[in-house]
Amino acid sequence: MTDYAAAPIQPIAEALLIIDAAGNPQLVGHGFSSVVRVLPGPGRFRITFDEGVVPEDVGSGGLVNEPGFGYTDGRVGPNGVDPNKLRVALTMRSGTTAPGSTTLADLNASVSVTPQGIQIDVAIANFLDAPTDPMGAGAPNANGGGLEIIAFYGNATADNFSQQLVGPNYQPVLQFP
Amino acid sequence: MPDYSAFTFEPIVQGLVTFDAAGAPVFNGRGVSAISRVGAIPAGAFILQLDAGLPGNAGAVPPGVSPLANPNVRTLITTRGAGIPPIPNIVTKAVDYLLSPVPGVGADRILVVMQTFPIALADPAGGFEIVVWRTS
Numbered sequence: 064m065t066d067y068a069a070a071p072i073q074p075i076a077e078a079l080l081i082i083d084a085a086g087n088p089q090l091v092g093h094g095f096s097s098v099v100r101v102l103p104g105p106g107r108f109r110i111t112f113d114e115g116v117v118p119e120d121v122g123s124g125g126l127v128n129e130p131g132f133g134y135t136d137g138r139v140g141p142n143g144v145d146p147n148k149l150r151v152a153l154t155m156r157s158g159t160t161a162p163g164s165t166t167l168a169d170l171n172a173s174v175s176v177t178p179q180g181i182q183i184d185v186a187i188a189n190f191l192d193a194p195t196d197p198m199g200a201g202a203p204n205a206n207g208g209g210l211e212i213i214a215f216y217g218n219a220t221a222d223n224f225s226q227q228l229v230g231p232n233y234q235p236v237l238q239f240p
Numbered sequence: 241m242p243d244y245s246a247f248t249f250e251p252i253v254q255g256l257v258t259f260d261a262a263g264a265p266v267f268n269g270r271g272v273s274a275i276s277r278v279g280a281i282p283a284g285a286f287i288l289q290l291d292a293g294l295p296g297n298a299g300a301v302p303p304g305v306s307p308l309a310n311p312n313v314r315t316l317i318t319t320r321g322a323g324i325p326p327i328p329n330i331v332t333k334a335v336d337y338l339l340s341p342v343p344g345v346g347a348d349r350i351l352v353v354m355q356t357f358p359i360a361l362a363d364p365a366g367g368f369e370i371v372v373w374r375t376s
Binding site: 074 | 247249278279281284285311314315316317331332333334335336351353354355357359361373375376
């Protein structure tokens, strides 16, 4: 089929964030190693990517294959996907209020660079801007049934202007004999 | 380019939901065979029926156990506004996966619920985009 993929982007992590029966956040998915509450209280979570041995090791340095910038085999090295290339999608799962609505209106993600690596800080709040967990302890509640998280790596590079296009609509430069 | 995709993560549904002249939802895309409102609810709640075959195979969304029901599916919904600039009217969006009554089939329908503010069920002014991924 025709290839429209002009902007490479790949999923590097995905998870469903739930709250266990003890009230602690848990992740089910791939590519993340841990989740903790950033502050006491609901709706604020810090999520750490896997690091070290797997390709989604965003824990590593940049893409430059130099000391301090990752592994010599080209993997992204310890602790560092480029935050500017990270794309995060957040979606609430339905709560218990029929027909399945949620109270969570503000779903936000930011990227933190810490000695432990690159982490996503997720802050979610209800329609009154009150920080709120995505579900109850061990079960969905009126606020929701969990939070779906997807992290993509936008492997952005500079636009390819190196190839000169020649044709009626693409004059590379004005040339005069 | 380096491949950072370390796990299976495939789109099984992508589409745009709009509304016809009668206000009924219309799905334009792949992976969904039918769309309807939820019972007599006039706005803000939709059921999307996954294609019975590939892609969007209903069986591709395996059931889980509470509170981890359907742990292997992820959805992204973006509402479209209307006008210039496209003013949005939706403040909450939620998705759920409805299990088939047939044992072992898994979720074969997707429930989408949206609200405006003050809180009330509402249709998005310009429709909504939906992408569903299936992971392993």
